[in-house]
Amino acid sequence: xxxxxxxxxxxxxxxxxxxxxxxxxxxxxxxxxxLSLPRLKFYSHLSYPQLRHGIAAxxxxxxxxxxxxxxxxxxxxxxxxxxxxxxxxxxxILELIEDRLGKYAATVMSAILYLGHVQVGNLEDLPELxxxxxxxxxxxxxxxxxxxxxxxxGQDIAHAARLHPTLKALAAHGYIIRVRESHFQSYAxxxxxxxxxxxxxxxxxxxxxxxxxEAVIEATLTMLKERMDGDLTRGLVFNGVPRGVKRRPDARxxxxxxxxxxxDYAAVDEEDEHDDEWSDDxxxxxxxxxxxxxxxxxxxxxxxxxRNRRFLDLAERDSSSATIExxxxxxxxxxxxTSKCRDGVEIPREGEEGEQxxxxxxxxxxxxxxxxxxxxxxSIGPMDASQPxxxxxxxxLDDDDHMNGxxxxxxxxxxxxxxxxxxxxxxxxxxxxxxxHNLTSKRNIGGLPSWTIEFRHLxxxxxxxxxxxxxxxxxxxxxxxxxxxxxAKGKLDEKRLQExxxxxxxDLRQVLANMQSGGFVDLQEVPRDAQRQPSRTIYLWFYDxxxxxxxxxxxxxxxxxxxLQRLRFERARLKEFLEKTERSDVKGNEERYLSxxxxxxxxxxxAKEALLVGEISRLDEMVAVMRDY
Amino acid sequence: MASNxxxxxxxxxYDICVSNYPSDHLFYQQDLLxxxxxxxxxxxxxxxxxxxxxxxxxxxxLQGKNDRLAWKVISREDAEKLQNLSPDESLVYNVIHSTGRxxxxxxxxxxxxxxxxxxxxxxxxxxxxKNYIKSVHNVKHSSRKTYMxxxxxxxxxxxxxxxxxxxxxxxxxxxxxAGFIEYTVSRKSWYEMPSADGGPRSxxxxxADGTASARQEPGPKEYIPFPAGYQGYPxxxxxxxxxxxxGITPVxxxxxxxxxxxxxxxxxxxxxxxxxxxxxxxxHNPEAIKxxxxxxxxxxxxxxxxxxxxxxxxxxxxxxxxxxxAPGGAVSPESCEYFDPWxxxxxxx
Numbered sequence: 001x002x003x004x005x006x007x008x009x010x011x012x013x014x015x016x017x018x019x020x021x022x023x024x025x026x027x028x029x030x031x032x033x034x035l036s037l038p039r040l041k042f043y044s045h046l047s048y049p050q051l052r053h054g055i056a057a058x059x060x061x062x063x064x065x066x067x068x069x070x071x072x073x074x075x076x077x078x079x080x081x082x083x084x085x086x087x088x089x090x091x092x093i094l095e096l097i098e099d100r101l102g103k104y105a106a107t108v109m110s111a112i113l114y115l116g117h118v119q120v121g122n123l124e125d126l127p128e129l130x131x132x133x134x135x136x137x138x139x140x141x142x143x144x145x146x147x148x149x150x151x152x153x154g155q156d157i158a159h160a161a162r163l164h165p166t167l168k169a170l171a172a173h174g175y176i177i178r179v180r181e182s183h184f185q186s187y188a189x190x191x192x193x194x195x196x197x198x199x200x201x202x203x204x205x206x207x208x209x210x211x212x213x214e215a216v217i218e219a220t221l222t223m224l225k226e227r228m229d230g231d232l233t234r235g236l237v238f239n240g241v242p243r244g245v246k247r248r249p250d251a252r253x254x255x256x257x258x259x260x261x262x263x264d265y266a267a268v269d270e271e272d273e274h275d276d277e278w279s280d281d282x283x284x285x286x287x288x289x290x291x292x293x294x295x296x297x298x299x300x301x302x303x304x305x306x307r308n309r310r311f312l313d314l315a316e317r318d319s320s321s322a323t324i325e326x327x328x329x330x331x332x333x334x335x336x337x338t339s340k341c342r343d344g345v346e347i348p349r350e351g352e353e354g355e356q357x358x359x360x361x362x363x364x365x366x367x368x369x370x371x372x373x374x375x376x377x378x379s380i381g382p383m384d385a386s387q388p389x390x391x392x393x394x395x396x397l398d399d400d401d402h403m404n405g406x407x408x409x410x411x412x413x414x415x416x417x418x419x420x421x422x423x424x425x426x427x428x429x430x431x432x433x434x435x436x437h438n439l440t441s442k443r444n445i446g447g448l449p450s451w452t453i454e455f456r457h458l459x460x461x462x463x464x465x466x467x468x469x470x471x472x473x474x475x476x477x478x479x480x481x482x483x484x485x486x487x488a489k490g491k492l493d494e495k496r497l498q499e500x501x502x503x504x505x506x507d508l509r510q511v512l513a514n515m516q517s518g519g520f521v522d523l524q525e526v527p528r529d530a531q532r533q534p535s536r537t538i539y540l541w542f543y544d545x546x547x548x549x550x551x552x553x554x555x556x557x558x559x560x561x562x563x564l565q566r567l568r569f570e571r572a573r574l575k576e577f578l579e580k581t582e583r584s585d586v587k588g589n590e591e592r593y594l595s596x597x598x599x600x601x602x603x604x605x606x607a608k609e610a611l612l613v614g615e616i617s618r619l620d621e622m623v624a625v626m627r628d629y
Numbered sequence: 630m631a632s633n634x635x636x637x638x639x640x641x642x643y644d645i646c647v648s649n650y651p652s653d654h655l656f657y658q659q660d661l662l663x664x665x666x667x668x669x670x671x672x673x674x675x676x677x678x679x680x681x682x683x684x685x686x687x688x689x690x691l692q693g694k695n696d697r698l699a700w701k702v703i704s705r706e707d708a709e710k711l712q713n714l715s716p717d718e719s720l721v722y723n724v725i726h727s728t729g730r731x732x733x734x735x736x737x738x739x740x741x742x743x744x745x746x747x748x749x750x751x752x753x754x755x756x757x758x759k760n761y762i763k764s765v766h767n768v769k770h771s772s773r774k775t776y777m778x779x780x781x782x783x784x785x786x787x788x789x790x791x792x793x794x795x796x797x798x799x800x801x802x803x804x805x806x807a808g809f810i811e812y813t814v815s816r817k818s819w820y821e822m823p824s825a826d827g828g829p830r831s832x833x834x835x836x837a838d839g840t841a842s843a844r845q846e847p848g849p850k851e852y853i854p855f856p857a858g859y860q861g862y863p864x865x866x867x868x869x870x871x872x873x874x875x876g877i878t879p880v881x882x883x884x885x886x887x888x889x890x891x892x893x894x895x896x897x898x899x900x901x902x903x904x905x906x907x908x909x910x911x912x913h914n915p916e917a918i919k920x921x922x923x924x925x926x927x928x929x930x931x932x933x934x935x936x937x938x939x940x941x942x943x944x945x946x947x948x949x950x951x952x953x954x955a956p957g958g959a960v961s962p963e964s965c966e967y968f969d970p971w972x973x974x975x976x977x978x
Binding site: 318319320378379380381382383427430431433434435436466469470473474477480481484485488495498499500501502503504505552555556558559562563565566569604607608611612615618619620621622 | 769792797798800803819820853854855856857858859889890892893896897898901902903912913937938939940941942943945946947951954956962963965968972975976
């Protein structure tokens, strides 16, 4: 991924987050790639002490890989562009964690992110993770939980008891992993290292030729897996659900909170349960995480979670909220069993990628996860439109069954209503399986109905959607139709294209020419004779999503760095004023020290900064779709 | 026997052929002998008869399968027409007739008849004057002059299908039919909630249905999707019938034309084809479509668009000199003239 603009962007991100020294070292490394310390000093014009400090800290942040060669004993440094890029995704990750596991978990996560990697023991000492009685989030939670009858008794629990369950929950979800030694070396170095070790093994030495190669490759992969594996989920996942996630409480307050409120709610519920229920479960839960364990953030897993969010967004566009809820439950289940977005390093070429199904989730498991008070029946129409009366008469009865079944736990009703419920969940999932998006797909595994997701198909869909948006914004809906036709039919000449798209020649040619100059479509010449006369040549239009994607990705990187550069420029424009607001006496007391005009200016600046940063994060979403999913 | 003279036998053959067979039946020698009119199946006699019929333009001589001779009947009115033509004209007429609904290019007539250009022109002119043939506009080769018999409707290859008027794509017509189809399909692909009459039931529906169904202040109609596997979505035949009944089209549209349009609507993401294009479902519900069409007069219909993404929002996404932009260059993020207006617009100051 080391293209001009991604390198520029990563250097900017490093500078924005860590300052000039880091940026200087980083951009030198990006430019020259692999350098030993003396060479690095030579190219970066920095002194040894500066470099040593910088590099040590950058290794801590995983911004630089280092590798000590066996041959000459030199240590070489390589930039880690991936880690540098992920700096931009921090906000999104924290938001996700907060949504899933609550505010405290997000605080823990941000501490880990801030430190790069950290020992559990050190986390215990961090002041920001000590929940003081006046802790802001503690107060908020108190207020939020007031409505609940069982109350919130977690406040007085010692902070260690709170940190460890949270860490365990993070680990169980796979959001954090153990740091291994090999994580500090670049992938290529790890591969070479493993190969060297394997080739030295006596049993491998006996092999020859093709067999040798195969054996080495295979053994290397296993060894790499072993060495890179930082999985912490072992023993923390039960029945496919990680520790820390509990089924929703059966008896929920009857009123219908809005969606936002509900998710806060769920998060708090989960928090609650950490505190209350750890003790009832197994003794295992009492054991805190080893304090010598070093953890870091697992970006691969977080990408999976973020990608699932995108799928949910896609579904949200034309499905009812009940369907979305059901889909959300399915996606959660799948997320727990998916460790990364795809197997290969690069996104495979269009049409060459095989389908990769998610782990199948049994229908009953999804049905169990769905909020029992959610009205599933009301958002799907009857099978037969001509007999609405029948359905209308029947449904309230059905629902009454549900109500009784779930609220009163009447033994007679539960069984029947559960079967009914499962059927309804299945109906919602079938609805999602329909074209155009095919968001789910059904499988029968051992006679049990299960649901999976076709990851590659959906990731591709997201990619295409992203490109189509660009095309629509730039060239209008006529262009969009043409692109879809070309994409579906392959290469077409103008006549055929017109027949399918039903567009007048004039518009057609204009739009195609515009798109060609923008690099979205291209023309292929097929001469009918050896002379290649234009009049005896067939011209075929085509659209190559791969090509467009990679050029779009570059443009996105470039746009992101332009936004960052503009932000810096805007900051420089207001430098003196901003320095004033940063002064220790002014900060926090803005109202006292700043004039009216200055306050508005500050407000405006904050809005501006938020807008630009927000824009960068929107662009990051595109990068994620085009590169990571 | 008295009736053995050639003209009489010929007229007998002709009468039987006309009355007993469809007009485009192909008669081989065997078929004509099988009629049992020619005594003793004398082939020379039969050939005399057919030759006389051909001379009277009552039969048309054709080459059937395996280079066998074959004949076709010409109706008496047409025969009269043909009898009045000069030999050249009749030659041209036959060539044009042979191409049927596809028509024939003038130069191809010339090649096939070997007539001189001036003679050919004269023949065509006189035939056109008699209203036997007509010139048609060819979509594929707009410069080629094409002729076909006056009584025939040009085939779709020539006209380009129902969507072309005089060789030009009729955009307005297409759009109006497309809009109609979308709305029609949409009405059948969403289940309209029976408007609730107060009480606890209606309340529950609203909370559960929430965001997805378009809800607006006047006429709070709720639409919910049908379950998967629902077979009540309209088929191509139903849509075609609906379009033809609606009276928005001056000509009757065939199923192929409608299918063509339906495919286009699929590419526009307005419809979704199910069961391999047998039945169609609409993406938006009727209310949303109505709103969209109502909004159309106002130029800015952002609702119609896909949700925007980071690139389309940022000024760089629309920047004409984006490729030239570099820090410190003539076009640079610092000197960019698009950022400020964008920031101002977004923040409102």
